[in-house]
Amino acid sequence: MKEILAEIDNWQQAGKRVALATVVQVYGSAPRPLGAKLAVSEDGAMVGSVSGGCVESATVQEALEALEAGAPRLVSYGIADETAWEVGLACGGTIEVFIEPLDW
Amino acid sequence: MAELYHAVAQAIRQDELCAVVTVLSGDEIGRKLLVRRERKVEGSSSAVAAAGSLGHTALDQAALARAAEAMEARRTARISLPVEEQEWDLLIDVHAPQERLVIVGAVHIAIPLVSFARELGLYTVVIDARPIFATQDRFGHVDELIRSWPDEALQEMKLNESSYVVTLTHDEKLDTPALICALNSPVGYIGALGSKRTHAKRVAALQEAGVSDQQISRIHAPIGLDLGGRSPGEIALAIMAEIVQVRNRSKEAGR
Numbered sequence: 001m002k003e004i005l006a007e008i009d010n011w012q013q014a015g016k017r018v019a020l021a022t023v024v025q026v027y028g029s030a031p032r033p034l035g036a037k038l039a040v041s042e043d044g045a046m047v048g049s050v051s052g053g054c055v056e057s058a059t060v061q062e063a064l065e066a067l068e069a070g071a072p073r074l075v076s077y078g079i080a081d082e083t084a085w086e087v088g089l090a091c092g093g094t095i096e097v098f099i100e101p102l103d104w
Numbered sequence: 105m106a107e108l109y110h111a112v113a114q115a116i117r118q119d120e121l122c123a124v125v126t127v128l129s130g131d132e133i134g135r136k137l138l139v140r141r142e143r144k145v146e147g148s149s150s151a152v153a154a155a156g157s158l159g160h161t162a163l164d165q166a167a168l169a170r171a172a173e174a175m176e177a178r179r180t181a182r183i184s185l186p187v188e189e190q191e192w193d194l195l196i197d198v199h200a201p202q203e204r205l206v207i208v209g210a211v212h213i214a215i216p217l218v219s220f221a222r223e224l225g226l227y228t229v230v231i232d233a234r235p236i237f238a239t240q241d242r243f244g245h246v247d248e249l250i251r252s253w254p255d256e257a258l259q260e261m262k263l264n265e266s267s268y269v270v271t272l273t274h275d276e277k278l279d280t281p282a283l284i285c286a287l288n289s290p291v292g293y294i295g296a297l298g299s300k301r302t303h304a305k306r307v308a309a310l311q312e313a314g315v316s317d318q319q320i321s322r323i324h325a326p327i328g329l330d331l332g333g334r335s336p337g338e339i340a341l342a343i344m345a346e347i348v349q350v351r352n353r354s355k356e357a358g359r
Contacts, residue, residue: 035180
């Protein structure tokens with residue numbers, strides 16, 4: 001988390017809203033551990049990571065929606081061989097990501 | 105608004121062990137509890153709910169107990185907690201102090217070692233009193249370059265379980281006092297460069313200084329995993345690999 005604090009500060013000081021995504025469940029092989037974080041600013045910039053790059057863009061989308069809705073959400077990515085490629089977890093693992101507006 | 109986050113950010117910046125418990129589903133989704141350690145008079149500490157609430161007093165109390173365990177193990181956990189006839193879906197997000205590699209001796213091996221350590225997210229410190237070695241030219245990439253006697257510098261640092269100390273000077277006069285300092289602290293790893301013969305001499309010197317054999321056995325020597333390399337980069341890699349191994353095994357043990 002420490003490595004993303006400075007960027008979050010920059011965004012907040014510029015008056016931007018921020019969403020935070022946290023890996024809360026890891027099944028099988030996944031590139032980032034439990035607790036890994038990605039922060040997203042309201043204009044779509046990101047810092048940190050929740051995967052090896054495969055589900056970041058989907059997470060940014062969900063984060064922007066969470067900011068719009070003003071409410072947190074729990075999202076699952078991954079699995080079944082066919083969909084594994086679709087959502088981008090080529091490793092075949094599944095992760096659950098908790099996405100919330102950073103308003104607490 | 106944002107008060108809890110600011111408390112969390114402050115704790116993380118100060119390298120304080122803390123945990124944030126979050127409700128992940130249900131009516132109370134997104135509610136949070138910040139758990140910190142409060143120091144007691146005798147030097148021991150206990151976990152306390154410092155800010156926020158999960159919405160129910162009994163739930164806060166039960167979550168606090170689980171957060172204390174997770175903090176002890178330095179391990180983030182997703183748990184299902186039964187309280188008041190309900191299963192609560194919680195994340196206990198543990199923020200442990202920044203890992204720190206303290207290198208005694210601004211020698212050649214220290215240059216690639218700083219690079220490897222930084223790549224792995226460790227905060228790096230190099231200590232050497234000799235101005236020819238501890239130059240900005242050689243160590244522009246280190247987080248902190250300290251030009252003083254190693255034992256004095258180490259005494260001023262708050263060495264904790266997330267600190268790893270390696271001595272690389274090859275000079276008994278510098279290494280031995282530094283090792284004594286490190287052994288008097290709870291550091292997670294201590295390694296000393298030198299051949300088996302050098303280490304035997306070092307052990308004798310430490311024993312003479314009154315250090316117990318049990319304490320001396322904490323020193324990893326010869327330092328590093330046996331990768332069979334001889335170049336400074338290869339030795340630095342072997343040292344870094346050993347630190348990663350020791351750190352991961354102790355996390356595994358605390359599970």
